[in-house]
Amino acid sequence: MKALTFENISVYRSKRQVLCVPHLEIAVGERLALLGPNGSGKSTLLLVGALLLDISAGSMTLFGEPIVNGRLKILQRRNFATVLQEPALLDMTVERNIDTVLKIHHIPHFERQSRIEGWLSRLGIMHLAKAMPHQLSGGEAQRVAIARAFSTQPRILFLDEPFSSLDPRTRAELSGDLRGLLDSEAVTTLLVTHDLNESKLFSDRVAIMNDGRIAAIGSLEQIEQYPSTPAVSDFLGHTLIKRNQLPNFFADNFSFPDACECISVNPEGVKIISKDYGINPVNSATIHAIQALNGSGRLILNFEGILLVSKIPLEDVTNYVIGSLVKFTVDAHKMSFFRHNKIIIS
Amino acid sequence: MNLLLEAIHEAWSLIFSGDREIFDITFRTLLIAGTSTTISLIIGLPLGIGLALMRFPGRSWLVSLSNAGTGMPPVVAGLFVSILLWRSGPLGSLGLIYSPIAIIIAQVVIATPLIIAITIAAVMSLNPVIHLQIRAMGANQIQYVFLIAREARIPLLVAVMAGFGAVVSEVGASLMVGGNLSGETRVLTTAAVLEVSKGRFGTALAYGLILIFFVIIIAAILTNLQQRSQRK
């Protein structure tokens, strides 16, 4: 039995199709992350899954039961807990916020009390029990939202970019705490994020979305190795080069499938070297830009007009200067080839 | 000027003389206005919340209608209700004309659009994420309405005060449908009008001063509410 299944799901908004998912299954206890650029439909898919958005066509099942419209839907919704980008706390004390949702779930009085105390202390905000929402910082408010979510003992937890509005330090703290809770509660989770690293930490499986469809699904390593479409590559931060714009260096030193129209290069495959050992093809390029992103560094190299991205350790970022010349080599295994917007697997 | 001072003096002494009739009229005014406001709330609050949140064909027509209702002259409302409740009218057999219930009906007609319009504005000014979150918490329709009403409670209290203020100071409709019957449907405003027509300005002013007193209390509560919502 699967926790949640989606079959031929389609959602239209003002005559435009914003979501099209032919098939998706989420296993019980699985943690799935939805990734993608803005407007890719990931939040839409999450809201559909949480029964908060109506579908134009298709069917879903929840733990084997079909999902129907009407009053039953609200009861089925009570199997879930949702944490949104904003804490969206009600205008009452922190403990009453949690009390309210527990009352909706018909939890009796004493049980409510113990759950409130339990979850507030697990999230380290017991001292804020009587505080009002406007007295809380962003991080504290989001902790309340998380406590509120867990207190209902949901069978599926939906998180829609829960840390996007927080500063990096709070984000790191809170996401660490959340991961600990998810590990101990073992609840099926659907997380929407645009942060690759976060998805890696949180989930077993990752789905990358684009234009309302799931473009790639699997573990992040699998997808990194075989990105199914150029758009997925692009989202992962790979360099995309059109075949007709390919510098000669590549054509001379690597073999490409004939039908290939587009190539992506994983930054991990572009290595900066100090000495030419003659093993791999080497060339030089000027440093166009230096970036620090998601815990690692990126050198943007200007090579014959193409901006090639190379991944370097974060600590080494300071070793380089914009405009200087460096030697680099490219690993053939880290390149992917595409034809008609689909990867060519040889 | 002399007339004014005389009238004020007479008014004060009347009010503090513990005159039975003034007390009866005041009490009746509050009772009727309070009942009307309560009924208008019970009708208007859910309607306003529904109109603010639901999308259905014809919705904008209904919203415009309710907004237009706030501008309707109370006298016109009184006329419509009269025509309905007169013996010769469709609801004449109910025998409601010239009774407190008739006044309540007219006042509900006057206050409900006001309450609906303010409720719609109040609900639409809430953070849109709140709506999603409340549904996500598993609230059913009734719980949803209650929680939203609670979130918007300060502007909604403003709606209540506005509705009460509108009906307690209304005279045209109350006169028409109530008949200003002594001991039954005479309220502060209609009593004041009667006294003016009799030329008894002191008494009329007494009623007027009591009305102003209530208006001041309402204004004070409204101001307090505004400040409380701003403090956040």
Added chain:
Amino acid sequence: MKYLLNSILLFLILFSLSNILSSCYNNKSTLLLATTTSTENSGLLDILTPIFEKDTGLHIKIIAVGSGAALRMGSRGDVDVLLVHSEDAEKLFMGKGFGFDRHHVMYNDFILVGPAEDPAEINEIDDVIEALNKIAQSGSKFISRGDASGTHVREKLLWSYTKIKSPLDEEWYVESGQGMGATLTITKETGAYTLSDRGTWLAMRGEDHLPLLLEGDAEMLNRYHVITVNPELHRAVNINGAKQFRDFLLKPSIQRLIGEYGIEKYGQSLFTPNAEIELK
């Protein structure tokens, strides 16, 4: 604390609802009387009503509007009995079959009042038509009730006998559209003349009252009649109650009361009973 407030609120609501509902369902039979504002303002009905209710056990609701409105309501059967003083309109009313029967009750008179300075010099005159002509000639302001009331109808009739056939076209002629009390106030404030019924003028006499300038002309008699509404006009017309009210007003003891009303308060009686006179 919250529960306390909520329960007080609930109690208040229930209390008021029950209060109001009970007043509607009182078991007494109700009689609807339409009369004019000047009649009500005279205070006569305040004296008579309690006696009537005690004698008959009926509950009488008195709606005070203009004569025109009262007759209109009668014609629809919206009220049960009328006490009005608009002779021509009443005859029309009876002619159309709206009334069951009609009887004299009492009369009072109209008077001309105006500013103490009396610019039109009507104080010495006894003829009302002559006085009105002089007011017109002097261009002094004249306030009319303009509300289709009995007073207004009489006033228009009097003007029709003067040289000015339609005073509405004259700029010194102003319509107040209101009751006698308000009209008298406007008259005093603007230093104008007006036609008033004696009762309201007496009731309003204060420190700087409008002096009475002309009285006693036969054309200024104001006769009151009680008309019972034709029960065929509407199912709900309380013809029995109406008859009881009519009989009450025509009773000798009540007629005497009517004649005595005003003596104690104003030093003169406001009305003269004339029920014994046959209706022509």
